[in-house]
Amino acid sequence: MRVLPVVLASSALLAACATSTVPGPGGAPMVDSGNDCAVIAAVAREHYRFNTTDSLPPPLWLDGEGSGWAPRCDWGRYGLRFPEVHDPARTPASSQPLRWVQFKQPRYDGQGARIDSAIMHGPLAGNGIQCRVRSGYAGWTVSDCRITWVN
Template structure:
């Protein structure tokens, strides 16, 4: 009986001598741009458009900064993607040029993940735009839903 009492007393004393617990940090607010832009774009490219690096190669990529200077540097191979060309909206169109691109605007983050505007143009009057909700989770970013925003 005596060892049990001694153990209980020593445990109580150690607890009294221990440093006060450090408070846990408060949960973060809305997710901020912390390098997730490339992963969000890749999720939409792979899940919504079904692009990949082998049998469904995407059209030229247009990261539409809308004049803000947003220009993420992404290692697309890390996401299993390959954008072999880049669309330059300021380059004058030349006769014979194909008019194709897939565009992504800078994602907007909130407490539910991210919203991203995207669009694809297959030809001069053949394209569609979307706003996609992308969720962050254990498996990375995944597309929840994409709503049409324009059709040409």
């Protein structure tokens, strides 16, 4: 009989860690794994070095590629601060510099996650990367990144 309380407590704990559904754009359900923000933050801190005062990030662009993916992240929790969020539907004015850092939705597998990202420093200056991010005792950490395109 002592096993039953342990099983019930374990089930409750697993349910708390499971994927949650929150309302997305237009009230449609949006799945938030709870890890997306941590994976993005790991790349922002470790690859782009945005957690330092001498490397402030450009506007953030979270690209769900029309899927409705739009995580709501508390960037301060990860030691990050983005000055603004880029609206990909709005074309920048000609006097406004074309600057942003983009993160696509992470894809999870048995080794952790892969995430595509890109950064634009100006109209003809930027590059794309794909990073492998792994979960461990210290949270999510970047194990490697490779360049996918250069502009």
